[in-house]
Amino acid sequence: MSKPLFLGIDGGGTKCRARLRNVDGALLGEGTGGPSNIRLDPDLVWTSILTACREALAQAGLKEDDLKGIHAGMGAAGAGQASAVERLLSRAHPFASFAIETDAHTAWLGAFGGGDGAILILGTGSCGYGGVNGQCRYVGGWGFEISDEGSGASIGRELLRRCIWAHDGRAPATPLSDALLAEFNNDLEALIDWVGAARPSDYARYAPLVLEHAGRRDPLGIALMKDAGDGASRIAMRLLELGAPSLCLFGGLSEPLKPWLPPPIQQAIVQPKADALDGAILLGRSASSRRQP
């Protein structure tokens, strides 16, 4: 009998990635597929997963039939929703075993190899996740409307609010508020129409503008970055208070937001041991070993 192989899958809203390693950890192949947030249609998600897997298999010189000897682990956006996981698992999988967890969990598994630690994702949304003594929990990450402090979407939304203040004369105009309002020809009706159709990713596209102006000491830019840093810190503080000895940051805003965190939090930040795909491989390995004692 051949030695087992391990496949890690990272399922996101825009693409799916897969990585294949042997039992010694050697890299055999990688692949990419389409959207695989598991809240999407399960047939679409499985097509994306299998596209990524087949590419990884082909690089390793393996065939479709070899899937049944592979233990797979997947970290997926949307996997916090039990009904979405059930929907995905209503289709038969082709692997020797298949374990699924949230993308936060596999990012954490990769970052700390399953040991104590916490991660803070700062992107369009934000989410904290930590594991101590095998106990894992979320801090934040409950969505744009009433959570996701420190995220790009929150920064963008607050920028628009403050620009209305500047337009009304409730707050001084700054180069940042002038720049934003100019994008809407200083017409609040146009801005409000935009808001009516805006999604979190639309708001998040204004985060770079805020960063750029904050870097030039724009008072509004500095106030918004300070607020975002405070929101992110509140999540980080709680993760560390729960016993995580250190913290890994992920997401497009993690580098720019890091200097806005208080020094004692910055000092707790470490580089991840491995990425979320290797976390997914670790998930698949542990699940297979638990099932074959």
Added chain:
Amino acid sequence: MSKPLFLGIDGGGTKCRARLRNVDGALLGEGTGGPSNIRLDPDLVWTSILTACREALAQAGLKEDDLKGIHAGMGAAGAGQASAVERLLSRAHPFASFAIETDAHTAWLGAFGGGDGAILILGTGSCGYGGVNGQCRYVGGWGFEISDEGSGASIGRELLRRCIWAHDGRAPATPLSDALLAEFNNDLEALIDWVGAARPSDYARYAPLVLEHAGRRDPLGIALMKDAGDGASRIAMRLLELGAPSLCLFGGLSEPLKPWLPPPIQQAIVQPKADALDGAILLGRSASSRRQP
């Protein structure tokens, strides 16, 4: 020829009210109709308006045919949107003249009789509006998502955000956060499902809970009311800075929020001279006199 009559109409999202006065200001009749936010279907809105008008006419002993001798003024929710006004006016009106403005404008007209002053509406949403030397302008009131500070909807949404903090351990639990989370059986998934379908009026229904707990010195309740007071103050400060000598408060939250405003703002608050219906009558009178010099 008989002396002219004046009709004031107040068009809101749930009902329409009408009031008829003669040229000397004597009250002749009042009536009520259905929904008349003018963003709604114009046939529905006109049905609501005419139902309210006919009731007022009947009280005055007048007939349908007398409408053509009446000068009407209407303050309407939705009238800030030019396309909604156009849609309403695409149907012929039965009056001698018909003038329409926003409900904020007629509330201001009634409160100050057209003289200098400002109003601050604090209800489900919030909006400031002031007139100085005949120049009127809005401060705030651009909607729930990125404006409406100090409103019931903003208070409710911020309550939910802070209760997530308490649930996560990012902030201390208080009797208020305990009470709110208990409504969702301490299940954040259930809370987030609720948020997914919540409208501003749904969030605003939590404002009384916040007020009640703030009254008992709940730290979270006090923090939320202080924030709401700060948001409302920022609007009021700007209205006064623009030259309004005094301020009238309107809306269900105006009484409870008043003590949370800084004393110099409280001292600028006066009682309105008349209500929005009499403001609408004033609108109808001025429009008719401008048209018949």
